[in-house]
Amino acid sequence: MEKFDCVVVGAGPAGLSAALTLGRARRKVAVLDNGRNRNRVTQESHGFLTRDNIKPQEFKDIAIKDLEPYPSVSISNETVQEITKDTETNLFLVTSDNKTYLTEKILLATGVQEEFSLAQIRQYYGKSLYSCPYCDGWELRDQPLAIVAENEDHLLHMTKLVFNWSKDLIVFTNGHQISDNTRNTFEGKKIQVYTDMIKSLHGENGNLESIELESGEAIPRNGGFVIPSFYRPNKFAEQLNCEADENGGIITDGFGRTTVNGVYIAGETEKVGPSSLMIAAADGFKAATGINMDLTLERF
Template sequence: MENLGKYDVIIIGGSYAGLSAGMALGRSLRQVLIIDSGSPCNQQTPHSHNFITQDGQKPSVIASIAKEQVLQYPTVEYINAFATNGIRNGKSFVIQTDRGERFESDKLLFATGIKDIMPAIGGFAEAWAKSIVHCPYCHGYEIRNKKTGILLNGAKAFHMASLLNNLTDQITILTAGEPDFTQEQLAKFKKHNIAIVEKKVKEIEQQDGQIAQVLFEDNSRLALDALYAGLPFEQHSEIPKQLGCETTEEGYIKVDGFQKTTVDGVFACGDNSSMMRSVSNAVATGGVAGAMLNKELVDDRF
């Protein structure tokens, strides 16, 4: 294992959140290493929305411009690798990569995102982030007035239906089993002509990621243009767990208002620590994390 230097901060994850933090730290002349494996959470998403100045831009273009700008700061380095292990070494941290390298730093930032766990439904993965989406703020305007399904049940389905009712009057909730709604919620659905289908989904019939129909287990079909779904997820990196970072009940890395985890010297930002899953939120939390990391370095050394 090759030892390759000491940094003020190692940032694991070089997408929107990590790059935003890297810029804040680079502008404070901090020695920073960004380690990125090139697998952003939204790599299938064709366009980013609800992000002022970048509305409708391809996420890969936003990331490319951000990387170019961040690397203009001479104290920031960037490598393409996957961080495999992390340990505390006294007051420092040592990170190992899949390329056989070891890097050391005083502080750590995880901007590692999450991995969606796809259901065993044919065609679902191909349509995910294209015509099967998770967020009406990110995608709702583009699929307004369309035949829209909601693959959820209970309170989550009710909440999503309430948000979508302003965007389309063609909503069908696919509960994939017995509906779990109160009488008051059912009355709301009836008032707004929202249908409920209890059948389990067998397959998504799609072409190049665009839904045509949903095929149910009884071989009946429902024509749809778009589908909202909430997926289970797992952390993209195991290193926060290795270091003892606590997680929330939902599975996010627990952070305070300054993006600090429960482990001293370790911060997290972006999708790994927030249910507000968007490029704009990743950039915002990365900026906060970068500033707070710099403050900790100042407090340690001044």
């Protein structure tokens, strides 16, 4: 069986950045990816220096092309099914839907996925409803926007943040009550609050036009921001016995090293939360330097 220095699971900005760094360090690397990256639903990615407004797939294509000069790096479209460690050899077996890989090191960079309390949000997510004002606030500036969230702390934080881009805000809690202090804070900024249950979202081709409440009232809105919950799309970190903190984040040393020897993690996968392309790519670079240094010290 062909043996690799590192198998990178996930070809988002973290995984591809790590693969590039490891390739330049002359490490033999296999990148496995199933194309389920979280940002595939959006039309443009923002905030990555030199690549602002780029389409997510174009960003990924450019990153993959950057790997072509490095013959020790391969990338394939596969879904990893299982990762196990042989305690006698300290090597990992990575089983995908196509083949099995033998490797010294594992980098988990599969990112996270969103869950919404309102399933209909999916129809608008990435087109007129977003979760990151830094990523998409500029495009929605000065428009009539909705803030949809059920947790009061999250709601307050997001509303304060989005207020920088648009003052025309209406808050929707989808049936959840908020404190008088929070309500007074919003009213002081002329931000209306609806605590009614949301019946339906209306619009065409992913472009929001109004939010209909259970009462039948429809409030016109051109777009807005939602606060989803996030989860890892797999249990690899848990199955490999990587230690987690009280919030579910995988504990690392700052260079991707987990509490399990040979297992590294980078990007959104680590903290189970959203990240920018720029930060995820930086995390991938740091993890790659950790991997390369460990391989260097083990072999020298």
